[in-house]
Amino acid sequence: MAATQQLELPFPSMTYDIMRPLLENRVAIEGVTLKIGEPPVMIYKDEPDLREGNFGLADLNLGYWPQAIEAGWELTGLPIFSKRKGAYQFIFVRTDRGIDSPRGLEGKRVASRSYATSLTIWCRGLLQHRFGVDPSKMRPVVWVKDHFPVRYRGFEPEVFPDPKKSVVDALLDGDVDAMITDISDGKAIEALKRSPKVRRLFPDYPHEDEKLYREEGIYTPVHLIVMSKKLDRQRPELARQLYQAFEKSKEMAYTDILNDRAGFGVLYLREHMEEQMEKWGDPFKYGIAANRNTIDTYMQYNVEQGHVRSPLSYEQLFAGSTLDT
Numbered sequence: 001m002a003a004t005q006q007l008e009l010p011f012p013s014m015t016y017d018i019m020r021p022l023l024e025n026r027v028a029i030e031g032v033t034l035k036i037g038e039p040p041v042m043i044y045k046d047e048p049d050l051r052e053g054n055f056g057l058a059d060l061n062l063g064y065w066p067q068a069i070e071a072g073w074e075l076t077g078l079p080i081f082s083k084r085k086g087a088y089q090f091i092f093v094r095t096d097r098g099i100d101s102p103r104g105l106e107g108k109r110v111a112s113r114s115y116a117t118s119l120t121i122w123c124r125g126l127l128q129h130r131f132g133v134d135p136s137k138m139r140p141v142v143w144v145k146d147h148f149p150v151r152y153r154g155f156e157p158e159v160f161p162d163p164k165k166s167v168v169d170a171l172l173d174g175d176v177d178a179m180i181t182d183i184s185d186g187k188a189i190e191a192l193k194r195s196p197k198v199r200r201l202f203p204d205y206p207h208e209d210e211k212l213y214r215e216e217g218i219y220t221p222v223h224l225i226v227m228s229k230k231l232d233r234q235r236p237e238l239a240r241q242l243y244q245a246f247e248k249s250k251e252m253a254y255t256d257i258l259n260d261r262a263g264f265g266v267l268y269l270r271e272h273m274e275e276q277m278e279k280w281g282d283p284f285k286y287g288i289a290a291n292r293n294t295i296d297t298y299m300q301y302n303v304e305q306g307h308v309r310s311p312l313s314y315e316q317l318f319a320g321s322t323l324d325t
Contacts, residue, residue: 005031006031006032006033007031007032007033007235007238008033008035009029009032009033009034009035009056009057010035010037010039010055010056010057011023011034011035011036011037011039011056011057012036012037012038012039012041012057012058012059012225013036013037013038014059014082016082016083017253017256017257018082018249018250018253018254018284019082019246019249019253020249020253020256021248021249021252021253021256022034022245022246022249023036026249026252027245027248027249027252029241029242029245030241031241032238032241035056039055039056039057039058039059040055040058041058041059041060041061042060042064042068042147043061043064044114044144044145044146044147045147046147050068050073050074050075050226051068051073051074052074053073053074053075053228053229053230053231054228054230055075055228056227056228056231057225057226057227057228057242058075058225058226058227059082059083059223059224059225060075060223060224060225060226061117061118061222061223062081062118062121062221062222062223062224062298063116063117063118063119063120063121063307064116064147064148065077065224065226065317066299066302066307066308066312066317067116067148067302067307067308068148069312069316069317070308070309070312071148073229074228074229074230075226075227075228075229076226076227076228076229076232076239076317076318076319077224077225077226077317077318077319078224078225078226078227078239078242078243078246078318078319078322079224079243079286079287079288079291079318079322079325080224080225080242080243080246080286081221081223081224081284081285081286081291081294082223082224082225083221083222083223084219084220084221084222084283084284085119085182085220085222086205086206086208086209086219086220087119087122087123087126087209087220088123088126088200088201088202088205088208088209089200089202089205089209090119090123090179090180090181090182090183091123091127091178091179091180091200091201091202092171092178092179092192092198092199092200092201093105093108093177093178093179093198093199093200093201094171094174094176094177094178094197094198095196095197095198095199096174096197097177097178099177099178099201101131102127102131102132102133102201103131103132103133105127105133105138105177105178105201106133106134106137106138107137107138107139108138108139108177108178109139109140109141109158109176109177109178110138110139110140110141110176110177110178110179110180111140111141111142111143111160111167111170111171111175111176111178111179111180111181112140112141112142112143112167112179112180112181113142113143113144113167113181113182114142114143114144114145114146115140115142115146115150115157116146116148116150116307117181117182117222118220118221118222118223119180119181119182119220119222120180120181121298121301121302121305121307122220122222122298122301123180124138124180124301124305125297125298125300125301125304125305126212128304130212135304135305136155139158140157140158141157141158141159141160141170141176142157142158142159142160143159143160143163143167144163145159148307150305150306150307151306151307151308151309155306160175160176166188167179167181168183168185168188168191168192171192171198172191172192172195172197172198174197178201182222210279210280213280213283216293216297217293217294218293218294218297219280219283219284220294221291221294221298225242225246227239227242227319232319232320236319236320236321237321238321239319239320239321239322240319240321240322240325243286243287243321243322243325246286247286250284250286254273257269257270257273258270258273258274286325287322287325288314288318288322288323288324288325289325295314295317299311299312
């Protein structure tokens with residue numbers, strides 16, 4: 001049998017520390033040469049390369065993964081949850097609107113950049129199932145419409161009339177009552193923390209994150225790696241190879257920190273890492289078995305919130321050679 005042809009695989013340039021060994025070519029993948037670059041990433045819109053499977057790997061917001069698969073897009077998931085963030089930290093409320101508990105969000109205008117990103121899906125589901133909030137009674141306000149429709153009793157979120165004003169400024173100015181949205185802007189977070197007009201709904205959010213992890217094994221993922229379904233059909237063994245490479249990269253990244261390898265900007269990072277491992281183990285677990293409750297819970301939230309019609313099976317969600325991970 002002829003040797004498998006060397007594959008040049010387009011690979012997303014990700015800055016996550018657990019991916020660095022892969023980006024630095026320290027992890028070998030037999031028969032594969034990584035081509036590092038910016039991949040297509042569907043945010044709020046149709047993305048032909050992802051829809052038609054004309055890509056290698058992509059780092060996709062988890063919010064669009066089940067919807068794209070249900071819509072027949074030529075992509076499949078790897079059980080590599082590349083980015084995780086605690087969800088509770090991104091729920092802010094006005095201090096003058098009588099929101100003294102999670103259920104105080106009912107009847108209130110709750111702003112989000114979009115309705116279907118992973119962070120907002122997680123927050124609504126957690127508020128419902130852990131704090132008794134009825135999400136259908138919240139009044140969502142969004143800045144952009146998602147590509148995939150919401151199939152929930154003809155539901156359509158309100159679109160904020162001034163797209164030039166940020167979600168954060170709308171909350172600070174009192175245009176909305178609360179906000180659930182991912183924030184990757186240090187200045188925006190500082191503005192929220194300084195303002196006496198707003199507060200976090202969960203001030204001790206690290207405690208809530210740890211409690212969720214202890215009770216349900218969930219540290220909320222927000223991105224995962226997807227690969228072209230065309231490529232998966234052509235080389236069905238590749239997904240498993242990639243899974244193993246990502247596992248090796250994470251292992252090496254942890255070792256880099258514990259070895260106090262130069263280049264990190266956090267003082268006593270090794271000690272922080274040791275403390276984290278003692279308390280959490282590995283919250284960035286890969287594989288289906290270790291994330292079964294996370295996957296099932298997230299799929300439940302997607303169905304309840306109208307993002308997909310019915311639960312998708314693991315066979316629909318993930319590449320075949322990763323189903324036993």
